[in-house]
Amino acid sequence: MIAALHVIALVLVACGGTAVVLTREPLNQALVLSVYGVLLTILFIVLQAPDVALSELAVGSAALPLILLVTLAMVRKQSQ
């Protein structure tokens, strides 16, 4: 049961990481990165590391994508 959870979480993280790399559009990539942060959080919870999971949730899936989104909103030119 636990082993199955480990495998599922690890596979999800592998898929998520690949998805971040394969997304080329920065705006979409910021959102995919946020989802990837949630997947990593799930992995850390499954591995019983709640402190690291909280860090990942706060930084990886909220703060970092938010900074990227705000930056993109500021620098995107009108002509596009």
Added chain:
Amino acid sequence: MSGGVRRGLFLSAAPFLGGFLLWGMLGLPGFGRYPGPYGDVLNRVAIRERHVTNVTTSVNFDYRGLDTMGEEFILFVSLAGLSLLLRTQRGEAEEGAPDCASGRAVFPRSDAVRWLGLGLTGVTNLLGLYIVLHGQLTPGGGFQGGAILGTAAMLAYLAAGYRAFRQVSPKFLVELTEAAGAGGYVMVGLMALLLGGAFLENILPLGKTGSLLSSGTIALINALVGLEVSAGFVLLFTEFLQETRKRKE
């Protein structure tokens, strides 16, 4: 470098890299088999010795408190470097709105963003404070809670715009808070030295296990890290926002 050369370089290097990675991974201890004695010892003694219920926090801020101090100063120094690089140079007047790059249409905020941001800012602040203050009791602590508090400030910007963001986070106060958080950590360590102990030794009364004021200096350092990280996030965000201002030649 053309695409063909790049692909050739990758294809010739990939087997070696992959082989090394595989070789390294085969030498790892089995999944879930912890080989060292340190963690097991701490799990047995930390609650009794330091009156914490989150052993991770006791490692971060007490048993390995010096390492965490170094980490905190990585954040502090990188933010100082950022402020230095992005400062307004002498003779460089700035014009234009602070949060809007030139040549970009200013889109009005939608009501959905405004209300969602307003509604979430308070809740996020409360959650951040909770996570910071319960560092020695439940998972989380100064770093995680500080990051959540920083996110709350960004939500305030999303909801109400640049002017309101600066009103709730005056730069002088933010810089002071960040410096106090970093400096306070060192001061706690020096206080222990003054009282005849070792640097960062836990000198405060440990209190009752499970209460908010337990664990001595761990709770204090944890709160100071919360100040440093939350103010650091706000400072980083403010510097980025200001960077869009046009430089007058």
